Amino acid sequence: xxxVTQSPTHLIKTRGQQVxxxxxxxxxxxxxxxxxxxxxxxxxxxxxxxxxxxxxxGNFPPRFSGLQFPNYSSELxxxxxxLDDSALYLCASSYVEREWDLGQFFGPGTRLxxx
Amino acid sequence: xxxxxxxxxxxxxxxxxxxxxCNHSTISxxxxxxxxxxxxxxxxxxxxxxxxxxxxxxxxxxxxxEDRKSSTLILPHATLRDTAVYYCIxxxxxxxxxxxxxxxxxxxxxx
Numbered sequence: 150x151x152x153v154t155q156s157p158t159h160l161i162k163t164r165g166q167q168v169x170x171x172x173x174x175x176x177x178x179x180x181x182x183x184x185x186x187x188x189x190x191x192x193x194x195x196x197x198x199x200x201x202x203x204x205x206x207g208n209f210p211p212r213f214s215g216l217q218f219p220n221y222s223s224e225l226x227x228x229x230x231x232l233d234d235s236a237l238y239l240c241a242s243s244y245v246e247r248e249w250d251l252g253q254f255f256g257p258g259t260r261l262x263x264x
Numbered sequence: 265x266x267x268x269x270x271x272x273x274x275x276x277x278x279x280x281x282x283x284x285x286c287n288h289s290t291i292s293x294x295x296x297x298x299x300x301x302x303x304x305x306x307x308x309x310x311x312x313x314x315x316x317x318x319x320x321x322x323x324x325x326x327x328x329x330e331d332r333k334s335s336t337l338i339l340p341h342a343t344l345r346d347t348a349v350y351y352c353i354x355x356x357x358x359x360x361x362x363x364x365x366x367x368x369x370x371x372x373x374x375x
Contacts, residue, residue, distance in 0.1 A: 207362060
């Protein structure tokens with residue numbers, strides 16, 4: 150059984166650019182959630198995808214968007230990057246059955262630096 | 265989700281039990297208590313969760329008080345590799361419900 154993987158590991162962008170981060174869910178999982186973790190803070194929920202549709206969203210602007218693919222892999226896209234978007238971006242996959250989330254398992258994260 | 269309160273930091277000697285407390289006095293009947301930990305620069309790692317009964321797995325034990333207003337995570341024989349930030353999270357395990365991480369407890373295990 151493979152765990153949650155994310156790519157790239159590190160990324161440097163400049164303000165105003167766009168970025169795409171990728172996540173591959175743990176085998177057998179059908180739901181993916183994305184979190185942003187600023188330095189010294191706990192992770193903050195961005196959104197969750199279930200059956201390829203957004204299924205919950207935190208307090209993040211529309212320039213944060215995502216996709217979930219039929220193989221349950223996922224992308225996080227951030228447009229018009231700002232300096233405050235510098236953070237560790239975490240992907241978590243889980244198995245949802247009958248609306249019951251059996252637990253989220255996290256990948257190692259992508260460290261994004263915006264200059 | 266109910267709010268949780270944890271100490272900012274704790275120390276524990278290697279080989280001793282680490283007891284990490286969490287207060288969740290506003291927990292509702294359908295909310296579970298989850299524990300995660302995050303070792304520096306890694307993704308959070310699931311440890312254990314429970315509703316009202318005490319739970320034990322290969323990593324830790326979870327003791328929930330009878331009124332469910334507080335809980336304790338026990339690492340029975342702490343090792344240096346247990347040094348991490350430990351998060352206590354209370355949530356309804358429905359799809360779409362996020363894990364609301366607070367600031368957690370920074371546990372330092374010393375030789």
